[in-house]
Amino acid sequence: MDTLWIFGGAVCAGLLAGFLGLGGGVLIVPALALFGDISMKQAAGISLTASIATSMASSTVFIKKHLCDLDLGLKLALTATAGGLSGGILSTYxxxxxxxxxxxAFILYSGISLAFKKDHDLPPVETYARHKLALFLFVAYIAGLLSGLLGVGGGIIFVPLMFLGLKFPIQRATGTSAFVVGLTATGGAVIYFLRGELDNTLDIVPAVVMGMIAGGKLGGILGVKTKSRIVRLVFAGLLFFMCYRMVKLGMAG
Amino acid sequence: MILLSVKNERRFILLTNAILVIALALLLAAFAMNRFMDNHIVANTLSRIVVVLILLSTPLRLLALGHLFRLEGRWPNALVALGVVAILIIGGLAKWYFL
Structure with missing residues (x-):
């Protein structure tokens, strides 16, 4: 496939990823596997590496607008990375x-909530109760575990968790998630790199990474400027699509 | 929500953008080598350097963030940043061993 087409596809994936605070693997892995003449494992390796760059590009926009909670993001990343590690090990059993x-079922419930619930107001100084944080860190661990077991990115779990569990306004949830997914993707990306999965794809890597950086930056800018209702509805649409994919995966056994 | 001071926030964004600019410059060079000069060996080497740079950027940014939090007198946050780096390293080693 022509690298310019791959670049175009990566820009679109990065745009949506930056807009919704995701890594972009949901879109780029199937696209690369279908049109890029490479294996799923190679596609996943490229996607994980590119999602670190996307996260860097989009999170700076959210940080500048004070829509990224670095403190919570760090704590989330700590437990989710530990969860992802457990999930990766458990996945063999x-x-x-x-x-x-x-x-x-979880993402269907999240999708319906995002589509129909009103967005939370943004208080001038936000605090969250200590017991709630402990519970949330536990849930983040489970989220990391699930993402490790099912091979889905963290963003699709973190955003609904922050919106529903911590009552974060949707744009702060996407902003914080944009920061976290870059950290959680690193562990997996390192393994793919060390295993040599990226060796035969080095001609595709520049087009994908450049596209996703450009798309991620644009997506971040769009994300902070768009009305929160639209962000919620687009995210809900993506969750319904993922729900369909998960049911198909479950039925396939 | 705990924010960094404006000055430290700018430092963190500057570091992130600097890494991105270097990565983009190398990627453009790799793309041009591959497409217009048919020099695949150099292009692949440049791509490999970018991948390593991106992978190293996470611990680098986390260490920087921990340092910035520490500068503002927030030791627990600095320790959490270091904890993430440690888990990433342990996780990488454990995955390498188990999978």
Whole structure:
């Protein structure tokens, strides 16, 4: 496939990822595997590496606008990375079918909530209770575990968790998630790199990474300027799509 | 929500953008080498350097963030940043061993 097409696709994936605070793997992995003549593992390796760059590009926009909670992001990343590690190890022993159905139910509920709930107001100085934070860190660990088990990125779990669990306004949730996904993707990306999965794809890497950096920056700018209702609805649409994919995965066993 | 001071926030953004600019410059060079000069060896070497740079950027940015938090007298946050770096390293080693 022509590298210019890959670049165009990566810009679109980065745009949506930056806009919604995701890594972009949801879009770029199937696209690369279908049109890039490379294996799923190679696509996942490129996507993880590119999502670190996307996260860097989009999170700076959110940080500048004070829509990224660096403090919470660090704590989230700490527990989610530990969860992702446990999930990666567990994935060799556990059947994914039932987990896929449970995860589908969670994202269906999140999608409906995002589509129909009113956005939370932004208080001038936000605080969260200590007991709530402890619970949330535990949930972040479970989120990391699920993402490690099911091979889905963290963003699709973190944003609904912050919106529903911590009552974050949607743009602060996407902003904080944009920062976190770059940190959580690193562990996986290092493994793909050390295993040599990226060796035969080095001609595609520049087009994908450049596209996703450009798209991520644009997506971040769009994300802080768009009305929160639109962000919520686009995110809900993506969650319904992911719910469909998870049900299909579960039915395939 | 705990924010960095404006000055330290700017430093962190500057570091992130600097890494991105270097990565983009190298990627452009790799793209041009591959497409217009057919020099695949140099292009692949440049791509590999960019991948390593991106992978190293996470611990580098976390260490910088920990340092900035420490400058503002927030030791627990600096320790959390260091903890993430440690878990990333331990996680990488554990995944390497188990998978």
């Amino acid at each position: 556990v059947s994914n079918a039932h987990l896929a159905f449970i995860f589908a």
